Amino acid sequence: MDMTARAADGTEARAIDEGGGPPILVLHPGLDDGASWARVAALLAPRHRVVRVHRRRYRPDLTGPPCTVAQEVEHVLAVASAVGGPMVVAGHSSGAVVALEALVAAPSLFAGAVLYEPPLVIGPPLGGPDGAVHRRARAAIAAGRPGRAMRIFTRDTVRLPGWAALLVGLFVPLVPRMRALAPGQVEDNAALDDLGVRLDAYAGIDVPVVLLGGDRSPAHLGERLDALARVLPRAERVIMRGQGHAAHTKAPDQVAAVIGTLAAKVLPARDPRA
The missing domain is CATH 3.40.50.1820 (Alpha/Beta hydrolase fold, catalytic domain)
Structure with a gap:
């Protein structure tokens, strides 16, 4: 309900x-x-x-x-x-x-x-000391490449192995629901860093x-x-x-x-x- x-x-x-x-x-x-x-x-x-x-x-x-x-x-x-x-x-x-x-x-x-x-x-920001991870992921979203954004996120923040991050990056663009949620995930990560x-x-x-x-x-x-x-x-x-x-x-x-x-x-x- x-x-x-x-x-x-x-x-x-x-x-x-x-x-x-x-x-x-x-x-x-x-x-x-x-x-x-x-x-x-x-x-x-x-x-x-x-x-x-x-x-x-x-x-x-x-x-x-x-x-x-x-x-x-x-x-x-x-x-x-x-x-x-x-x-x-x-x-x-x-x-x-x-x-x-x-x-x-x-x-x-x-x-x-x-x-x-x-x-x-608990220490260094999730997006790196200079926020480079967030900037790259946001740029990928702005370019209409949610799969690339999620590959960056899963590889550089979640720290999945490169092959696993690649699979995520290939999967997300194929699923409309995942494509729609990807921008929120990028901003989610940045918001956690804003908390400190x-x-x-x-x-x-x-x-x-x-x-x-x-x-x-x-x-x-x-x-x-x-x-x-x-x-x-x-x-x-x-x-x-x-x-x-x-x-x-x-x-x-x-x-x-x-x-x-x-x-x-x-x-x-x-x-x-x-």
């Missing part, structure tokens, strides 16, 4: 609302609109109200300059307030960074969080947080989880064996189990008809 809520700046936040019970808010990764988390949501929905926010950055109906992370958080909080807390927030990749910022902005709405490999800045290092702010998050990762993911994502683990007062590390950054599609049962386990610990039972 589609859900809408009015954000603080008057724009309309959107989400997919399914299931019933204690609520779980899902913030999808880049190059997505929430669809990639459908299987995880379906596994959680028999016991939980699962609300997948369609992140503002990936909404083609919202025109104008690229939004900031703070503006994304406004949409998240509008949906979360409409659902009513407390809830668990599950964020994936850049969506997990948005989740961290939402936890800082409105801690009373959240009882816990699962953060799946957030690419938060926020570890001191995250140190004040005082709810249970599961830091989820895969042992086949790029090493730098594990390093970012390590940095979070050192500052979050109630963090737990969970490593999925044999999985990488896409376990939500390759092993949705494992991801759903991690989220469901945390939800069972931190959320009060709720009448599923409510």
Whole structure:
């Protein structure tokens, strides 16, 4: 079921609302609109109200300059307030960074969080010291070459092997949905750099947080989880064996189990008809 809520700046936040019970808010990764988390949501929905926010950055109906992370958080909080807390927030990749910022902005709405490999800045910017990665990717988008932009992103920021980045670059132009989402991914990356290092702010998050990762993911994502683990007062590390950054599609049962386990610990039972 589609859900809408009015954000603080008057724009309309959107989400997919399914299931019933204690609520779980899902913030999808880049190059997505929430669809990639459908299987995880379906596994959680028999016991939980699962609300997948369609992140503002990936909404083609919202025109104008690229939004900031703070503006994304406004949409998240509008949906979360409409659902009513407390809830668990599950964020994936850049969506997990948005989740961290939402936890800082409105801690009373959240009882816990699962953060799946957030690419938060912990040192040098994601786009390089001079932002060259962002400039090259933006130039590729401006030239009508989204595949090249995604090859740059996956090779130089995600740090996939060259052959894997090449495959991504070949795949994206062939899929209309991916072509439409590619500009948002470039700006997503730049927005994370604009945030800068926020570890001191995250140190004040005082709810249970599961830091989820895969042992086949790029090493730098594990390093970012390590940095979070050192500052979050109630963090737990969970490593999925044999999985990488896409376990939500390759092993949705494992991801759903991690989220469901945390939800069972931190959320009060709720009448599923409510």
